[in-house]
Amino acid sequence: MNIVAIVGSLRKDSYNMQLAKTMQERYKGKLNIKIADIGSLPHFDQDEENNPPQPVKEFKDAIANADGVMIITPEYNWSVPGVLKNALDWASRVDKVFIGKPVMTLGATMGMLGTVRAQMHLREILVSPGIQAKILPPGGNEVLIGFANQKFDEQTHQLVEEGTLNFLDSKVEAFVDFVKLV
Numbered sequence: 001m002n003i004v005a006i007v008g009s010l011r012k013d014s015y016n017m018q019l020a021k022t023m024q025e026r027y028k029g030k031l032n033i034k035i036a037d038i039g040s041l042p043h044f045d046q047d048e049e050n051n052p053p054q055p056v057k058e059f060k061d062a063i064a065n066a067d068g069v070m071i072i073t074p075e076y077n078w079s080v081p082g083v084l085k086n087a088l089d090w091a092s093r094v095d096k097v098f099i100g101k102p103v104m105t106l107g108a109t110m111g112m113l114g115t116v117r118a119q120m121h122l123r124e125i126l127v128s129p130g131i132q133a134k135i136l137p138p139g140g141n142e143v144l145i146g147f148a149n150q151k152f153d154e155q156t157h158q159l160v161e162e163g164t165l166n167f168l169d170s171k172v173e174a175f176v177d178f179v180k181l182v
């Protein structure tokens with residue numbers, strides 16, 4: 001199963017990127033997870049949307065060809081980071097590559113609430129007319145990782161907290177089943 005991961009942080013030591021890489025490694029027998037390079041996308045410009053720059057074309061092609069998308073993002077100021085919104089805005093125009101695409105959302109933060117406010121905004125964005133993703137239904141299927149600085153190994157940069165890994169396994173399993181159904 002081919003999955004594109006979109007990570008909402010460009011920070012070198014990003015916990016969300018570490019989560020994406022942990023998942024790439026942990027599920028490699030089952031999932032081929034490719035991490036999109038949203039840092040190379042220019043600011044969205046509607047004048048460019050019909051013939052966008054090459055990084056935008058590659059980003060949109062990757063989503064169009066994926067079986068599913070994982071959005072792994074921190075919360076910035078109670079919402080999604082601008083860099084993620086920018087990527088979603090590009091994807092929402094012209095060929096609208098997210099329509100009907102299975103999407104799972106995850107987030108890690110050093111704070112207590114595990115990005116819940118960002119994920120609630122993200123869900124609203126993902127059902128807008130230009131996106132219309134098929135989101136893994138809520139009700140226990142949100143992966144919200146609080147106190148991230150206590151759950152990742154500083155040397156290996158992998159998520160190591162056992163309870164969180166078990167939870168992640170069950171939610172990824174639910175997403176795989178969801179992708180097969182959609």
Ligand SMILES: Cc1cc2nc3c(=O)[nH]c(=O)nc-3n(C[C@H](O)[C@H](O)[C@H](O)COP(=O)(O)O)c2cc1C
Nearest residue numbers: 009011014015016017074075076077078109110111
């Ligand atoms: C601009 C900015 C705004 C932030 N706002 C929030 C917030 O609203 N809620 C929260 O839990 N953490 C917030 N944080 C803290 C981030 O969750 C924390 O820096 C996290 O490690 C960022 O994710 P990353 O490690 O993947 O880069 C904010 C950080 C930045 C830089």
